[in-house]
Amino acid sequence: MISCRTSKDRMIESLYGELGPTDKERFDEHLRSCPICASEYSVLGATLRVMDRRERPDPGPAFWDGYWDRLSRRKVWEEAGEAPRTSLVARLVRALSGIPRWSYQAAGAAALLLVGILIGSRVVAPPAPVSTATRGAMESGAVVQAQNYIERSKILLLGLVNYDAAKEDAYAFDLGGKKTVSRELAAEAPAIRGALNARGQKRLRDLVSDLEVIMMQIANLGSGQDVEGVELIKQGVDRRGIFLKIDLDRMGRDARGTVDPASSSGESKLPKKNKI
Amino acid sequence: MDERSLIEGMARGDRAAFRDFVEQYKKKVYYLALDMVGNAVDAEDISQEVFLKVFRSFSTFRKGAKLSSWLYRVTYNASIDHLRRKKFVPEPVGDEVLESRSRDDNAGLPYGGAVDPALAAESSQLQARIARALEKVSPQEKAVFLLRHYDDLMLKDIASSLGLSIGSVKSYLFRAVRKLQKELGGSPLISGVEASHD
Numbered sequence: 065m066i067s068c069r070t071s072k073d074r075m076i077e078s079l080y081g082e083l084g085p086t087d088k089e090r091f092d093e094h095l096r097s098c099p100i101c102a103s104e105y106s107v108l109g110a111t112l113r114v115m116d117r118r119e120r121p122d123p124g125p126a127f128w129d130g131y132w133d134r135l136s137r138r139k140v141w142e143e144a145g146e147a148p149r150t151s152l153v154a155r156l157v158r159a160l161s162g163i164p165r166w167s168y169q170a171a172g173a174a175a176l177l178l179v180g181i182l183i184g185s186r187v188v189a190p191p192a193p194v195s196t197a198t199r200g201a202m203e204s205g206a207v208v209q210a211q212n213y214i215e216r217s218k219i220l221l222l223g224l225v226n227y228d229a230a231k232e233d234a235y236a237f238d239l240g241g242k243k244t245v246s247r248e249l250a251a252e253a254p255a256i257r258g259a260l261n262a263r264g265q266k267r268l269r270d271l272v273s274d275l276e277v278i279m280m281q282i283a284n285l286g287s288g289q290d291v292e293g294v295e296l297i298k299q300g301v302d303r304r305g306i307f308l309k310i311d312l313d314r315m316g317r318d319a320r321g322t323v324d325p326a327s328s329s330g331e332s333k334l335p336k337k338n339k340i
Numbered sequence: 341m342d343e344r345s346l347i348e349g350m351a352r353g354d355r356a357a358f359r360d361f362v363e364q365y366k367k368k369v370y371y372l373a374l375d376m377v378g379n380a381v382d383a384e385d386i387s388q389e390v391f392l393k394v395f396r397s398f399s400t401f402r403k404g405a406k407l408s409s410w411l412y413r414v415t416y417n418a419s420i421d422h423l424r425r426k427k428f429v430p431e432p433v434g435d436e437v438l439e440s441r442s443r444d445d446n447a448g449l450p451y452g453g454a455v456d457p458a459l460a461a462e463s464s465q466l467q468a469r470i471a472r473a474l475e476k477v478s479p480q481e482k483a484v485f486l487l488r489h490y491d492d493l494m495l496k497d498i499a500s501s502l503g504l505s506i507g508s509v510k511s512y513l514f515r516a517v518r519k520l521q522k523e524l525g526g527s528p529l530i531s532g533v534e535a536s537h538d
Contacts, residue, residue: 072514073510075514076495076510076514076517077495077510079517082495104435108517108519108521110521111520111524112489112517114466115470115489116489117466118467120371120378120490123370123380128366128367131362131366132359132362132363135362135391139386139392139395142392156492219402239381240381240382240384240385284474291407302426
């Protein structure tokens with residue numbers, strides 16, 4: 065006869081049919097003589113039967129049919145992204161391996177000297193007044209950065225507003241990827257807004273602000289495809305007149321003759337519903 | 341394609357063998373990841389990561405080992421890494437949220453519209469309770485339970501998949517079932533039988 069402790073050790077194996085015939089016989093014999101172990105065994109068995117009724121959500125045939133294609137695409141992207149990085153590191157290691165030790169020491173000393181001069185010039189010398197030309201350059205740098213931000217956000221938003229859940233493959237839509245990009249864009253926005261502090265940049269700053277809010281909404285969409293969330297964002301984009309503001313900003317820039325970061329990448333596509 | 345042919349093909353870097361391998365195991369890998377991380381988008385991401393990792397590091401696959409065991413281990417590790425990266429702390433989820441989640445899940449079922457509302461509500465509540473019970477189980481216990489209960493892996497195969505001793509697997513499994521029992525204690529299917537025998 066086995067003890068209650070041994071019986072407890074064997075409950076799981078017995079429940080899953082993994083006890084050998086002799087052990088099973090001894091185990092059953094113990095249960096017949098021990099109502100407490102028998103009761104515990106019965107409760108555990110009932111728990112497993114409840115767990116049998118668990119349903120796992122099936123993502124549907126479209127998901128499974130497109131699985132291989134999505135995996136293949138990712139493989140291609142990752143291979144394309146990794147190859148240059150690996151070869152660059154390999155090249156650097158190879159290049160450094162042939163240099164004698166004294167040259168590292170000399171380079172180190174020169175770098176230290178340079179750092180010393182830089183620190184000295186910052187601490188001892190009074191800050192030079194920012195000239196009008198420098199300020200102008202800083203401002204135009206901020207504007208170019210903002211325009212770049214707007215173009216990247218626009219591309220993401222076009223993908224979102226042109227998506228039709230009823231007609232297109234939900235998984236090819238790649239909401240996960242869009243969420244990642246929008247998270248990055250939302251994180252970049254405060255610095256860009258902060259740099260747009262000159263007079264006459266309020267409209268641009270407001271547009272970046274609007275886009276930042278939308279990017280945060282996209283980044284916080286729910287798991288799965290969250291069709292309802294996407295629809296709400298589309299309505300928000302529409303309500304705020306985001307594409308109109310972007311187009312107005314672009315027209316203003318064209319009139320002023322400012323460099324357009326998107327002009328080299330070809331004409332951008334209007335959302336389907338805005339096409340005339 | 342049988343396992344041996346798959347292994348030989350993949351060792352040669354044969355794309356067709358890799359595709360067969362993916363087709364054969366995609367559901368198991370996806371569902372294990374989904375059960376571990378609880379998010380469909382992340383589960384797909386993890387499952388793809390697993391297949392690409394297997395494809396790239398196939399040369400490290402030990403000859404004579406079981407392909408599925410290796411795959412489960414890679415999936416389990418990828419899921420745990422994901423949870424760590426996200427510093428995942430399971431949030432207590434209320435009944436109403438779980439029930440609505442369960443309703444949403446059922447909405448996509450082919451017979452969704454034809455089910456008796458009372459039965460659907462009951463099933464929805466049960467699914468919510470099961471989901472909440474599983475959230476109380478640790479990742480290790482959960483992985484062992486899922487592999488034994490839903491993937492029908494023998495205890496020794498789970499031990500080899502997760503790199504654990506059989507004793508640890510039994511212990512994790514027992515603890516998982518006890519925790520589930522405690523959480524599901526009010527279920528009409530379980531209640532009525534008391535068990536407190538240590």
